[in-house]
Amino acid sequence: MAAVLTDLAAEVRTALGTVVDPELDEPITDLGFVRSVAVDGATAEVHLRLPTSFCAPNFAWLMVSDAREAVAAVPGVARVVVELDDHHDSDLINRGLAASAGYRGTFGHEAEDSLDELRATFQRKAHTAAMERAITGLLRSDRSRTEADVHDLVLGDLPPGTPSTEALLRRRATLGLRVDADAPVLVHDDGTRPDRADAVMRLRIARSVRISVDGNAHFCRGLLQTRYPGSEADQVPRADERPLLPLLVPSKGPTS
Secondary structure, eight states: HHHHHHHHHHHHHHHHTOOEEETEEEHHHHHHHHHEEETTEEEEEEOOOSSSSTOOOHHHHHHHHHHHHHHTTTTOOOOEEEEEOOOTTTHHHHHHHHTTTHHHHHGGGGGGGHHHHHHHHHHHHHHHHHHHHHHHEEEEEEEEEOOGGOOOOOOGOOOTTOHHHHHHHHHHHHOOOOOSTTTTTTTOTOOOOOOGGGGGHHHHHHHHHHHHHHHHHHHHHHHHHSSSSGGGGOOOOOTTTEEEEEEEEOOOOOOO
């Protein structure tokens, strides 16, 4: 029986790995946001934590409600308890989630009409960042190509099976964009290819979006480690993440 419960807990964690922080575009399991998973019979209880107590309530709600849906879909789980710890709206969010009140039912007049557009906005940003990673990775690995060539790149030019290519394909599929080999890599949010004269600028705008997303993710990981010492053991770096260069302060030599 213990082995069955252990396997179920592992399946619950796997399911939580499909839940993504909407702003940081990383699984909550990789970010260290999953504080604990406990399985008792057919009941799964999950506790989540965030880098600060004042993280945006709408972002928090998206992650908590997505986590509940993901765990509820695990075969063998009949009852789900997902709670957010140490947030200024923890009590409100946890009550609303337990009552299946929905976002608007939980936050009342403070809630936006819908979270769908917020989710879509961050899905578009995630695609833009993934597009830049894939293109930049290709330019670094193939020195015969330059930024002047990005307008003509198609998905078939990207190396198959790499983390950056697979991530881009997943994000395009989420937005309903083309994923066939002849589809252009560099596109606007609606999937249309920019004019040749605007292609390099589109890539540079995408780069600024990617730097912003990665920078926020790095910052939030650090905040979580500060708030919850030891949480770094629960964090998994991006597959394409490069270590930051150390900050070196030049020595002035011995003072007299």
